[in-house]
Amino acid sequence: MFKKGLIILLLFSLTVQSQEIVFKISDQQLTALDREKGLLLQFSGDSLTTIDLEVFKIKSKTALKLPLEFTFIEYRPIWQNNTLLLSEKDGGKVYAFENDSLVRSDRSDIVHWQSDSSLFHRNDTIYKYGGYGYWTTSNALTYLNPISKGWEVISTKGLEVPKSTHTQIHFLNKNNLIILGGYHLSAKNRLKALYQYSVWIYDFKLKIWSYLGQSTIEEMDQYMRIDTGPEGTHELFNTQRSLVKIDVINNETSYYSENPLYFNVEMDLNLPIYKYKNAYIYYKKKNKNLLLSKVTENLFVQQKTGNGSLFIHQKNRTLYTVFSLLFGVLIIVLWLILKKRKKKKKTLFVFEHKISFNKKEAFLEPSEYLILKTLIVNPALESAQILSLIYNESLTKSHNEKIKNTLIESLNLKLSYVIGGSGAPIASEKSPEDKRIRIYSLKIPQVKVRLEK
Template identity: 25%
Template sequence: MKKPLILVLFFSFFSYSQEGIIDYLLVEKDSSSFYTFTKEGVYFSSFDENNKLNYSFNSYTKPPPKTFKDVPTNTFSAINLNGVVYLLYPGGGMLYQYSQGAIERIDESFPHRNQFAGFFFAYNDELYLLGGYGYWASKNFLTKFNFDSRSWEFLSISGETPKGGINQGSFIQGKNSIYVFDFFSTQPESLVDKKNDFLYELNLSKFLWIKKGRLSSASPAISIEEAMLSVRVKYGNSLFERAENTSAFRIVDPLRNCVKIYSSENELSKLSKNSIFIGSKIVYASQSADNSTFKITFAEINSYPLISTQKHVLDSQDVFLKYIVFSSLFLAFLIIFLFAFFKNRDTLYSLSELSLFNEKGLIILTKEESQILQLFADSIIVENNSILEVFSDESKSFDAIIKRKNKAIKELNHRFNKVFKKDLIFKNPDKFDSRQIVYSLGSKTRILKDLTNPSSRV
């Protein structure tokens, strides 16, 4: 009698293959097993100690509701709460539970169609739906299912609410918070979906939005169409993400502000959006060659090589320190540059008909002094003979002319030094003929003719 019983049990466990599945939904059961929901029943799958995937199949004990059967199974969102699997209708509203071998509808609502791609989660034994898209706009509100009234209700949230809603976002649930990032918001003026570059935290104990910081390592899915095709799966307290047509995947951990990027080449190219993690194994449905059915398979995520590690969000303290360092370097460079500039630039003086001046002061000139400075306005080095011509007088001896010149330059230097604290004109030997002398202006000193003075124009 034992052999037939063993054969019956053996047949019950292995007679159903997880190949050729047409419509399915993968749901985590516990740390080593999972459900595969279909229209006809449920596969119970688990990994043994040798990492072999074993499975059995149970038909539903009674037919599921028609509203459940009319919608593709993989479009439902699912949560395993206290051993009961809750299945949410796409877009929100109708809610089902799988318990005691049957799927039953438990709400008195209707298809909301207002929160497609929203985040369905459980907190303190309550069911919530956050964000999503519907009726041509992204949503940022939070709804909760009331088990007493069997309906959904809106919750009031304060804080820095993401403007424009949350569509096709990435979500991570912490102990008392939901972290939201890499999502798209609807721009009210154009109804265009634009990617949001910030990480947000929804504190569930206070129902408070907190804007955490700008993303440093954003998703490679830059358009909403690419985001819809990407695979994003909860992986412990992190998020697994693989964008379409990429040879790498990311493990995003907002709690540790860390993003790890791994190379997968093309080995995970057949991942489905409805994938789950059981431990470190990603379980998914691989499409058959004829693209009409699926086969449940898995991959060990730890077998792929790490490429790089990046920060998820720009650390405010790091940014501040970098800003201080950069600002200090810039300020030091600016001070050195300005010091060198002002130290080496020429000091300018404007020459009018009978005065010499700049922003620091002014001196009155005699006619001869003005004529001398006119020569220096044309050249910073003037020959002795050119200055002597200013004092040329046929009734005077040459020695008298020289004395008048020397006295004029001496008095001009004296008055100039009194106002500007330095000498103006210096006498030097001519470098081409040491027997001759020349006059030059002081170092970094220039005289400009005042063009407003008619007498200084050519």
């Protein structure tokens, strides 16, 4: 009985923490979140589906009266205070709702401009920043003038302005607009977009742009901004790289561990992710359906894995680069010094009266020095050649031969002592041309030999 009760409790717990509503993909063309009423508004075709986020159920479906040739796919939602407006993605048109009808609320004639721009609301005004149009990118900050009903460019003060971009990430923070990244088209090559990692901040009161630095977030172009609301935290999401929370003012980022739930989040269709109260709301694709999912924050956000900086200022980056170069040079110099020392340790120094290797020394007799010197200059010596170096006419040939062998044996002992190792440094072998002749050579390939005066 206890086990059965525990299983029921676990199932109930999972149901409470994660909920889903199934839709066809064609049922979703535009989504907006009414935070005041706790409703998710989903538009498709000529209808509106309203979802109550508290109970997470469809509340109502409403037929809408739309302008001729209007389609929701071509618009983005933006809230002006408590009024929902739809802004054209590829132009300047703005629509507002009057009961179940859409009516034009602007007088703009702008077309094919500021596509993929940042769209946001501040105080009682709607703004756009950046975007793409006519084979170029823009860095214009525009607003919908409430009197003229047209889009106008805000003139800025100061000498610094961001590079023109589209598809950048933006955040609002009191009197500031923060811009992260974006794709830039240069005048030299308008067919190749280059991603920018720069971070800029705009002061609405001073009308001044300020460059903060270069973002440290890797593959930032793969992240999307989570809609956390005007008072929410700044969060970025990537199905492969997990969740990042950003504190722009303190230049901090918090990274969180991966979650199996993330792989199901639909990002290819560019659908929104919302953070509402203590839950995350997102879409995931399953076969030909879309599943609207609601997951509690404690289930969606995993353990924090680390903190970092959002950006590094260019001056700091330059200092860092210079420091890195100097550090690299220092490493190379140290490596060369160590290599030189290493080479010195592997060098056998042969003096007239001694041999020296790695602080070990052995004294040489004049005859030993003569034989060793000759072996260094001539890599291979016949037995008779060595014998001629130390030959004493007053002694018999056999006695001279014995002295030669004794000197070579003595040299081998001394060389083995200073160099180390078990083999004989001076080795002999039969001549390949005449087997009766023995050839002597110095066999210490691991050691460099140098004659010293």
